[in-house]
Amino acid sequence: MMAGRTKALRQPDAVPAAGSAVDVVVRQIRELIADEGLKVGDSLPTERELCARFSASRNTVREAMRILKAYGMVEVRPKVGATITDNRMSRAFELFSFNTMEVSRKTFADVQAFRDLIEVGAADRIIERLGDRDVGELHRINVRLSGIQDLQEASEVDFSFHLRLVSILGNDTILDVYSVMKPIVLRIMQKGKTRRTFKTQTYAEHEGVVDALAARDLLSFQYRLRNHLMTGFKFFNEEMEASA
Amino acid sequence: MMAGRTKALRQPDAVPAAGSAVDVVVRQIRELIADEGLKVGDSLPTERELCARFSASRNTVREAMRILKAYGMVEVRPKVGATITDNRMSRAFELFSFNTMEVSRKTFADVQAFRDLIEVGAADRIIERLGDRDVGELHRINVRLSGIQDLQEASEVDFSFHLRLVSILGNDTILDVYSVMKPIVLRIMQKGKTRRTFKTQTYAEHEGVVDALAARDLLSFQYRLRNHLMTGFKFFNEEMEASA
DNA sequence: ATGCTTATTTGTCGGACCAGAACTGGTAAA
DNA sequence: TTTACCAGTTCTGGTCCGACAAATAAGCAT
Structure with missing residues (x-):
């Protein structure tokens, strides 16, 4: 996926001798x-x-x-x-959109665990900073899932929903990291989903998250969000067992 | 971006689909x-x-x-x-080491908040997966802070300490993200620190973290780690007030 | 102001030469 | 004969040059 472990850091030729x-x-x-x-x-x-x-x-x-x-x-x-x-961030973004990286089970688990740490882990701060406009926009983004045409578009909307969610934190670093990871997350989102899945299950789960947010119900928000992130993972296990 | 006038997207007729x-x-x-x-x-x-x-x-x-x-x-x-x-990862790496981006107060807060979400947020899983070898290596990395020569080297060691810490999670995605963010984090670490600060305060704080880990004391671990991440931030405030 | 013309700048092309690694072949040594 | 070595040749990337096409900002004419 993302890349191998960091390779040997090459010393950047300091000031003196220049290469080509x-x-x-x-x-x-x-x-x-x-x-x-x-x-x-x-x-x-x-x-x-x-x-x-x-x-x-x-x-x-x-x-x-x-x-x-x-x-x-x-x-x-x-x-x-x-x-x-x-545009260094968006460049880094393109870096990872290059060759078609396959989503292994471990990649899936790692990325979702990471997102869980961020989104569920910062749930309290999200609710703390939440405004009514945020709720409205999240809902509006989610309804777009209903009129979706293809998987690619659906995952884009799905991603923008979560991006909008973490944007509430006002943390630019997190937004940057999400941007960099976008290509991988898109693949994750498409894993084991159909267009219909997005229109029904994903939509419903998102809506549950938004409702919990609107009610400022921290526990419900965390519970629903965590379950939402887990759904795909369950499927992954089934697929693994089936092919094993 | 700028006032309109992004050249109308050339329609990618069928096959070609290309710019220059x-x-x-x-x-x-x-x-x-x-x-x-x-x-x-x-x-x-x-x-x-x-x-x-x-x-x-x-x-x-x-x-x-x-x-x-x-x-x-x-x-x-x-x-x-x-x-x-x-080498996409190390490229992304170099992307962020290009021009010397200043570390604004907000950048500092955002990055540290992000690290807090990861490191403190995953504290339970860290302790859960912790092995004696982890504790030993963390301690060994930390003692290297004592014999440090310059700020750059000190921040490198500081970074590797935290990288080793999150590596306990076994989450490659988090490791990748940390690698990408390394240049920024290094600057963060150097902010308002002297060589002496690393040898004394940072060393002591790390050692406290390691001790809490060795004792499998979750609350102490989280408390010390969070405080450690906050220290530089306090300095930042003082500096702000001083110059204001 | 509006539309046309012009001048400047990037985008692309084809050709040329160089330095040095890789390949070739022959020769000398075992 | 086989092996090792050395010189010449070939091939490739690195750099430079000059030319033209396309695009567009700026100046000009209406």
Whole structure:
């Protein structure tokens, strides 16, 4: 799934010796951003100007720019040039959406346990900060599950429901982590579900969660939410037994 | 994002579904990897062969390759060619170590709250799964804090202590998330600390946590761990007041 | 203001050369 | 003969150059 354990950390060539010409330019551009104090939204010099400044060919500069773009540090539009951005989170997001990672039983258990820790674990704080608008929006998101067309769309809505739920915490870090994990969570959500399952069971479970929230009933909220997270897991066990 | 004017999404007529030529090639290479069933370690065709196969110029193929490389999907060595890898995690890693993001008060609070949810929230399961070897290793990691040379190293050891702690859960997802967040957490840890602080206060707090673990005292463990995570936060408040 | 023109910039292409690893073949040594 | 070694050749990625197409911001004309 997500990846193997962390590999040996490679020492990032410090300041001195630089690898390829492209790496040098990447470093120089980053220095330029730092030295010039450029902030998000500011523009970078044109490609040709960078060529001149760093005495590199345009190809080299472009490949360097590709790296910065891949890292979500700059955004470049034809004619207008490159501007500084910070989409690192959404880049990390794309990192994990690459090859089709299969959802093993352990992956399923781990991810759901993680979500349980966050969503159920922070239940008290969620209710504490809960506003009526939150309840309304959660309900509105959930009803969208009824008019869903395909699995992909359904899991997206399912995910946005839980994202909206944790957003109540006002914790940007958690939102970022959820964004990074989104591709995996989507697969988890689709595991063993049909379009109909989303429209009936998932919808009902979500609605129960929303009701508990509206009533500010902490215990009921935790109970329903935990059960909701567990449902898929039960199916997983059955599937395992069936194939075993 | 900005005021309207995101170029109207070009309708992906049937097959192509692509933006720039480079994006197309990236897509095609990914498809090639999938279709061919290439695994980590396998080799990709040479650049010139990819040019021929996808009817793209070598520059385009190279820029596409830069993206795959930046995403940690391929590793390319001169004269040898490109081989499939999976360094996505360490890439995501580097994503966050790019520009030195300042640690705002809110960032600090959010990250620590997140860690609290995980580490304190899973305290019962940690103790449940705790083995004597875990206690020994945690202690051994902590004593390394005593012989530390600089802040960077100290925060690394501090981090590895907490990483080892959550590793007891046996939840790979949590380990992955911690790996991704490492750069941020390191900054958090260094916030308002000196080398001496690590050697004395942090060491003592960790040791208290280990003792509580060794005694299988859940409440004490949670209490000490939560306090430990809070210490830096208190300092942050003082600093805020001082500068206000 | 509105619409057209222009100039600039990115996107893509094809070709070229280099340095160095990988492959080849032959020769000398065992 | 077999093995080991060495030089030449081939192949590949890394870099550079020049050119054209496409897109669009900016200036110009109406």
